[in-house]
Amino acid sequence: MNTDQILAEIREANLSYLMLAQSLIRSDLEQALYRLGVSEDTAQMIAALTPAQMMKIASGNTLLCRFRMDDDLVWGLLTNHGKSAANDAVSRLHASILMAGRHQEAA
Missing domain, CATH: 1.20.5 (Single alpha-helices involved in coiled-coils or other helix-helix interfaces)
Structure with a gap:
């Protein structure tokens, strides 16, 4: 796998992670806090992201989840x-x- 492929995979993983996180947060905040391991403040920020903001955040070359x-x-x-x-x-x-x-x- 070359660098371009790795970066594309990271962007895809980031977008999938943000979409999943937002869905979990919106459906059940307490479960989302546990499953994602994030603070309530972070969860509220993720829940408020627009699709354009999620695309912009996901397009970085750093993996968001760990x-x-x-x-x-x-x-x-x-x-x-x-x-x-x-x-x-x-x-x-x-x-x-x-x-x-x-x-x-x-x-």
């Missing part, structure tokens, strides 16, 4: 390939609880 799982414990829980589906579900639930706690700390 991985929120920045420690080994959460990654370990998410990638745990347990022997049973029940164990996998418990690991994912545990990871969700950890991330929700971090969202509360950031808010």
